[in-house]
Amino acid sequence: MMKVLRIIFLKDLKVSLRRWSDLLTSFILFVLVCLIFPLTLGNDPSLLLKIIGPVMLVAALLATLLAMQNIFRPDVLNGSLEQLTLNTYPLTLIICTKIFSFWAITSLPLILISGFIASSYYVTGNSILIVILTLLLSTPSLVHISALAAALTVAIRYPGALMALIIIPLSLPIMIFGAKAIEFSISGIDASAPLYFLLGMMFFTCSLGPVVTAAAIKISID
Amino acid sequence: MNLKSIYKLGSPPLFYKLCIVLEPWFLISSILLIAVGMYGGLFVAPPDYQMGDAFRIIYFHVPSAYVSMMAYVYMATSAIIGLIWRSNVAFSLAKSCAPIGASFTFLALITGMLWGKPMWGTAWVWDARLTSELILLFLYLAYIMLHLSIPDRSKADRATALLAIVGVVNIPIIHYSVVWWNTLHQASTISKFAKPSIATEMLWPLIIMILGYTLLFAAFLAKRTAAELAVREKRTRWLQTLIVGDKNNA
Amino acid sequence: MPDIFAMDGYGFYVWGSVLVSIAVLIINWITAHKKFKSTINEVKSFISKGKE
Numbered sequence: 001m002m003k004v005l006r007i008i009f010l011k012d013l014k015v016s017l018r019r020w021s022d023l024l025t026s027f028i029l030f031v032l033v034c035l036i037f038p039l040t041l042g043n044d045p046s047l048l049l050k051i052i053g054p055v056m057l058v059a060a061l062l063a064t065l066l067a068m069q070n071i072f073r074p075d076v077l078n079g080s081l082e083q084l085t086l087n088t089y090p091l092t093l094i095i096c097t098k099i100f101s102f103w104a105i106t107s108l109p110l111i112l113i114s115g116f117i118a119s120s121y122y123v124t125g126n127s128i129l130i131v132i133l134t135l136l137l138s139t140p141s142l143v144h145i146s147a148l149a150a151a152l153t154v155a156i157r158y159p160g161a162l163m164a165l166i167i168i169p170l171s172l173p174i175m176i177f178g179a180k181a182i183e184f185s186i187s188g189i190d191a192s193a194p195l196y197f198l199l200g201m202m203f204f205t206c207s208l209g210p211v212v213t214a215a216a217i218k219i220s221i222d
Numbered sequence: 223m224n225l226k227s228i229y230k231l232g233s234p235p236l237f238y239k240l241c242i243v244l245e246p247w248f249l250i251s252s253i254l255l256i257a258v259g260m261y262g263g264l265f266v267a268p269p270d271y272q273m274g275d276a277f278r279i280i281y282f283h284v285p286s287a288y289v290s291m292m293a294y295v296y297m298a299t300s301a302i303i304g305l306i307w308r309s310n311v312a313f314s315l316a317k318s319c320a321p322i323g324a325s326f327t328f329l330a331l332i333t334g335m336l337w338g339k340p341m342w343g344t345a346w347v348w349d350a351r352l353t354s355e356l357i358l359l360f361l362y363l364a365y366i367m368l369h370l371s372i373p374d375r376s377k378a379d380r381a382t383a384l385l386a387i388v389g390v391v392n393i394p395i396i397h398y399s400v401v402w403w404n405t406l407h408q409a410s411t412i413s414k415f416a417k418p419s420i421a422t423e424m425l426w427p428l429i430i431m432i433l434g435y436t437l438l439f440a441a442f443l444a445k446r447t448a449a450e451l452a453v454r455e456k457r458t459r460w461l462q463t464l465i466v467g468d469k470n471n472a
Numbered sequence: 473m474p475d476i477f478a479m480d481g482y483g484f485y486v487w488g489s490v491l492v493s494i495a496v497l498i499i500n501w502i503t504a505h506k507k508f509k510s511t512i513n514e515v516k517s518f519i520s521k522g523k524e
Contacts, residue, residue: 321503339485340485
């Protein structure tokens, strides 16, 4: 079983790396959205410190939305996802591995660059670690919710903004608490309460997400 | 009332005829109840000592918010039943709930804003209850858009059913948001177990309005479900004889 | 009578919500009714097309 999952994980990594331009696009989108705010708002450090939480999370959401459009569609088009639904291995674990590989390849670069972007927003010291930790805890939930939206819309030829319409209401609690965590740590208050909530949301979405996503895949492929 | 009669409800001819027959009764009784509730709420109930006459908006805000949440739970329940039993009736119910629920959510938000402006000084504040009610509106819209986007009907039914079930986690958040967080929105006045914290002369129009709005929701739902069921079952003999017989009589 | 309309100065908000609620409910009923009528017509034309 683990051998199969490792094969799927590595295969998805290789396939994603072959489409490195898509990954670079979502990464550059993240960096550009984060940088557009200081460029347009001017050089006021207090204002930038106030907005960094929401800006980082919205940028992460948009980058995830863009990157996750390719998680299921190529596999549906070339028929391999249908074969995966037909075999004896549980589809839930296979989907979980796919989502994990997509998280690793799309969100880890964001997490690594977030420290530098935070310091360009005049964030100092311990708060940079909290920003990185917030992104580390919120991106798995965002990725799982995006995978669910992708699975629901994979049967549609031109989905347009439908994925965004499904993702944004479901991911609002994560955005709110992530922004709160960053805001608390910048003001000096202990940020552990929102971080625990993010951890709880991460466990919730990472455990139930693949189950619902697998059901959605089975429905969409039929 | 045994299990067999519940199974019988899943039969399209029976449910269609039930909708057609019950809809006028729901409509008339709901209009009567709403008229009585409006009279009681706007003219009979005494003004609140804290809020003055503006509290009368409660008679429009609370029923629509209640129905908006109830409609979503009803939609999610029909979706689960449809998924498990592959029932056309259940999927028609779920699809019809969405536009009605969305309009009641919109109404709850608008009346809430009209109440907030004189009371809190601001029409909108980003606290837990208002934000989660707005999320509910977006969930309804996402459901409707997903249904419209998938061309194959049974695929659309099942995919939107999954979306409805995933979104049902929002309902306890809306309901308990005033308990869990220190929000600007006030706490519940009516509870199942405690004595209501509102005077009786103000309470009875509220109960009547809630009942009236629920029956009105049932009337709209009956009409829309009948329409949806007719579209799905247009090739069947029972519907064709019903419609053609109608044409002969009308 | 003007007392009822003024509602202690909150007249605009109270009567505004009354009007908005009634308007939304009536629009709801009209759209449900129209949808029902149009689907019945669609089914009737489907039946008559099948008969020819």
